[in-house]
Each structure stands twice: as C-alpha cells, then as structure tokens.
Amino acid sequence: MKNVDEIPDKGSLFVFLGCQAKSRYPGIEYSTLKALKNLGYTPYTSYEEACCGSFANFSGFADFKILIALAGWNIWVAEKYSKNIVTVCDTCYGAFLRVLKNIKENQSMLEVEKALGSLNIKPDWNVNIFHVAEVFYRAKDKILEQQKISLEGVKVAVHYGCHYMKSSPEKVLGNSEDPGFLEELVSKLGGEVVEYGEKHLCCGVKLNISSLKNPKLSTNVTKAKLKSMKEAGANLIVVTCPACLYTFDEFARNEKLKKFSLPVLHISELVGLVLGFDVLKELALQSHFTPITLPQIEDYLKNWRMIRFKGKVLT
Amino acid sequence: MASKGKLLQNKESAELFNLVKVCLQCGLCASVCPPTRFLLKDFNARLLSLKMLRKENLSSSKGSLELAWKCFLCFDCSKLCPHNIPLPEVVIKLRMSLLAEGFADKIYMLMEESMKNLLNTGLILPFGRINIRRFIGLPPSAEIPKESLGKIKDILRQLGFEELLSRLSSTYKGGVNEKR
Numbered sequence: 001m002k003n004v005d006e007i008p009d010k011g012s013l014f015v016f017l018g019c020q021a022k023s024r025y026p027g028i029e030y031s032t033l034k035a036l037k038n039l040g041y042t043p044y045t046s047y048e049e050a051c052c053g054s055f056a057n058f059s060g061f062a063d064f065k066i067l068i069a070l071a072g073w074n075i076w077v078a079e080k081y082s083k084n085i086v087t088v089c090d091t092c093y094g095a096f097l098r099v100l101k102n103i104k105e106n107q108s109m110l111e112v113e114k115a116l117g118s119l120n121i122k123p124d125w126n127v128n129i130f131h132v133a134e135v136f137y138r139a140k141d142k143i144l145e146q147q148k149i150s151l152e153g154v155k156v157a158v159h160y161g162c163h164y165m166k167s168s169p170e171k172v173l174g175n176s177e178d179p180g181f182l183e184e185l186v187s188k189l190g191g192e193v194v195e196y197g198e199k200h201l202c203c204g205v206k207l208n209i210s211s212l213k214n215p216k217l218s219t220n221v222t223k224a225k226l227k228s229m230k231e232a233g234a235n236l237i238v239v240t241c242p243a244c245l246y247t248f249d250e251f252a253r254n255e256k257l258k259k260f261s262l263p264v265l266h267i268s269e270l271v272g273l274v275l276g277f278d279v280l281k282e283l284a285l286q287s288h289f290t291p292i293t294l295p296q297i298e299d300y301l302k303n304w305r306m307i308r309f310k311g312k313v314l315t
Numbered sequence: 316m317a318s319k320g321k322l323l324q325n326k327e328s329a330e331l332f333n334l335v336k337v338c339l340q341c342g343l344c345a346s347v348c349p350p351t352r353f354l355l356k357d358f359n360a361r362l363l364s365l366k367m368l369r370k371e372n373l374s375s376s377k378g379s380l381e382l383a384w385k386c387f388l389c390f391d392c393s394k395l396c397p398h399n400i401p402l403p404e405v406v407i408k409l410r411m412s413l414l415a416e417g418f419a420d421k422i423y424m425l426m427e428e429s430m431k432n433l434l435n436t437g438l439i440l441p442f443g444r445i446n447i448r449r450f451i452g453l454p455p456s457a458e459i460p461k462e463s464l465g466k467i468k469d470i471l472r473q474l475g476f477e478e479l480l481s482r483l484s485s486t487y488k489g490g491v492n493e494k495r
Contacts (some may be wrong), residue, residue, distance in 0.1 A: 047457050050341055050438070069470050073470065077463075166394040214384075
C-alpha cells in the first residue's frame with residue numbers, strides 16, 4: 001500500500017504522456033502541465049518518450065524484454081529531468097511497475113542492457129513512479145485554495161481503471177479494494193460521489209485486442225458499467241486513464257448506443273476545470289465525443305457541434 | 316494463408332504449466348473475470364488455467380484457439396487468486412505462441428498497422444488532433460526527434476522486434492516482406 005507521504009508535494013516531475021493522450025486528447029497534456037505548475041511543481045515532458053509497449057506486449061507481439069527496453073529508454077529520458085516519473089495513463093503506469101518489479105530476476109536484463117548500452121543509454125532504474133491522480137490528491141489543499149469552479153450539483157462516478165488498481169495492487173494509494181482518494185478529492189471540491197455496483201468492473205477497453213476482435217463483448221461490458229453509473233444517479237464519470245476515457249467517450253458516436261453514454265473527464269481535465277482553465281483553449285473539451293453537459297460550463301458548450309466541427313469559438 | 320507451425324512445443328507447454336501448477340481450480344478468477352461474466356459459454360478463466368494444467372493441445376478445437384484472445388488483461392484474476400497465479404502472463408505467452416505459429420490470421424491483420432507504427436515511429440498510435448494542439452498552443456507535432464527515433468529503432472532491432480514483424484508478415488501474408 002502506498003502512503004500519501006511517499007508522493008512528492010513539490011519539486012520537479014517528469015510527466016510521461018503515453019500514446020493515447022497524444023493521439024486523442026491534447027487537453028490532458030495541456031491541463032496536466034499547467035495544473036502541476038500552478039500547484040507548485042516543476043513539471044517536464046519530452047517528446048523523446050517512446051511508447052510504454054503495453055499494447056504490443058498484451059497483444060502478443062512484443063515480449064517482456066521489449067517492455068524492459070522501452071521502459072529503460074523512457075526512464076533514461078525522464079531522469080534527465082527528474083527521478084519522479086508521473087504518468088497520466090493507467091496502462092503506462094502499470095508497464096513501468098511491471099518492469100521495475102521484475103528486472104532483478106529477469107534473464108533478459110543482460111541482453112537489454114547490452115542493447116541500450118551499445119547506444120550509450122544507461123538508465124538508473126532507481127526511479128519513483130506515480131500516477132497523476134495520486135499527485136493531485138497530494139496537492140488537494142492547494143487545489144482547494146485555487147479552486148474557481150465548484151462541482152456543486154455534479155454527481156460523479158469515479159473509475160480508477162484496471163491497470164492502476166489491479167496490475168500492481170501493492171502500489172495503490174490507500175486500500176487496493178477501494179482506494180477512496182479520488183472520491184475524497186471530488187467531495188472536497190463540492191461534488192457528490194455516487195457509489196455504483198459495477199465499480200470494480202473493467203471499462204470494456206475499446207482499444208485492446210480482445211475488443212477489436214470481439215467488439216460486442218466490449219460494448220456489453222461498457223454498457224453494464226454505464227447503466228450501473230446512471231442507476232446510481234451519476235451525471236459525470238471521472239477516469240484516470242485515457243484509454244478508459246476513450247472507451248466511455250466513444251459511446252456517443254454510435255447512434256444506437258448514444259442513449260447510454262455519460263459525459264466523462266480525465267482527472268487532469270477535471271482538476272483543470274475546477275482551477276478555472278479555459279474549456280476550449282486549454283482543456284480542449286471539444287476533442288471529446290460526448291459533450292460535457294455540466295451547468296458550470298454551459299455557456300461554452302451551448303453550440304457543441306459548431307465548436308467540434310467548425311472550430312468556431314464563442315466570445 | 317498462414318503456414319501453421321506446431322503450437323506449444325514442449326518447452327512452452329512446460330513453461331505455461333509451471334505458471335499455473337498451483338491452481339486449485341477454485342474458480343475465484345472466473346467469478347470476477349469480465350469476459351467470463353459476459354460470454355458465459357465462450358470463455359472461462361478457470362477453464363483456461365485448467366487447459367494449461369492439462370497441457371492440452373489447443374489446436375485441437377477452434378474454441379480453444381479463440382480463448383486466448385478474449386481476455387481483457389484487466390488483472391482481475393491475478394489480483395484475486397489465492398495463489399497469485401499470473402494468469403495474465405499466461406495469456407500473453409499463449410498469444411505470442413499462437414501468433415508465431417500461424418494460428419492468428421485475423422489478429423495479425425487487425426494489429427499489423429499498429430505494430431509497424433511502433434517500429435517505425437516509436438509510438439503505437441500516431442499523435443493526432445493536430446488542429447486542436449495548435450489551437451491550444453501545444454507544438455503541433457509530437458514526433459520523436461529523428462536522432463532519438465533512430466536509437467529506439469536500433470534497440471528494437473537488436474532485441475529482435477523488427478525480425479519478428481518480418482517473420483509474422485511472411486507467415487500471414489506469404490513471403491512478401493514489406494520493408495519501409
């Protein structure tokens with residue numbers, strides 16, 4: 001179990017963005033960096049970062065040594081800036097932890113270090129991996145101080161994501177059965193947390209190989225998740241992972257499934273929202289498929305279609 | 316057409332068996348596993364473990380071959396397993412064997428582009444939303460700088476990833492090795 005004191009409350013951080021956020025939701029990148037700066041950290045990113053390799057490994061193409069090598073590269077890039085690596089994606093978070101947990105006993109280590117070493121890449125594997133949700137929780141008092149928008153009236157269903165909760169349960173902040181820290185943060189920000197039956201269910205992962213091959217299975221799982229959240233009264237989902245974000249968000253694209261969809265925000269977007277970041281110019285919520293229909297930002301999203309398709313900005 | 320090799324040679328069978336050998340078939344994994352819950356007849360986490368325990372010849376039935384691809388890799392099973400059996404690792408190893416031995420045509424076709432992306436650009440998904448990136452003031456391109464990309468590709472090459480993709484391409488597309 002991770003202790004909250006292990007999470008840095010200031011200083012430099014390397015923010016590992018991962019492929020999902022860079023592909024579909026640029027607001028996550030923008031908002032994470034600006035929010036962390038406002039909260040007193042010195043965040044760095046680098047486009048030198050490579051894919052964490054999880055998707056290739058999970059699909060059966062890349063074996064574990066590729067994962068180690070990519071982690072080695074990413075750690076080598078990150079440590080030029082900070083020993084504290086913060087991910088915005090559960091799967092990237094899981095990848096780093098899986099690698100760091102196993103490198104001591106892994107037989108491929110020699111081979112990997114030889115390959116990295118041949119290019120003068122010598123990562124010091126002694127780094128700390130955090131998820132940005134944990135860092136935001138650590139900085140909750142500062143968020144409250146700088147809060148401009150209340151979450152009053154917002155009924156939030158929190159979804160932590162499988163690769164945060166389950167792939168390395170010993171590293172979860174709080175109780176691995178029920179971490180509770182995001183719920184606490186949301187409540188402090190004025191929102192109401194709704195407990196729903198399918199809290200521990202996977203989102204359905206629209207993007208993994210199982211879902212690509214069996215789309216109906218994925219849809220049924222996501223539908224069950226959304227139904228449970230709606231029945232509990234939720235009007236917003238908060239996730240910690242861009243893949244979960246895409247899975248929930250994408251439901252609105254399908255005419256038949258639209259009625260099940262709920263607005264969904266990544267934790268970085270939620271924090272940016274309460275800190276008063278511009279919904280279009282900073283949070284880039286126009287990149288979402290499901291309109292974020294919160295009364296707090298109603299003015300901006302009145303002409304959702306105009307913004308999405310014609311890029312027009314309301315003055 | 317895929318040229319099918321021999322699925323799960325002795326060494327691989329033994330490896331998978333070793334990972335699950337303490338399995339008591341208690342079924343806790345199946346009780347939480349999403350595909351097991353939502354597919355009922357067509358997938359069962361406990362059954363997957365049983366097949367590894369029995370060192371079953373998976374190529375004997377089409378249903379068995381499909382098993383490996385239904386897993387969400389959500390880690391529900393391994394978190395709950397009283398013996399910490401890493402069933403997700405079993406699934407990954409199984410997938411690697413199925414792919415390598417020519418038993419996964421559709422999978423290869425679905426994933427080919429993403430894997431080539433990883434090899435050629437260092438990213439599994441191309442960065443996107445360029446107009447929005449520009450609008451919010453982020454650099455429009457999130458490309459990995461050329462020099463670093465060269466190093467990443469070299470590392471992947473040294474560790475056999477490029478060779479694997481080549482081999483898979485000829486297994487599933489029959490002899491034509493696309494080199495970009």
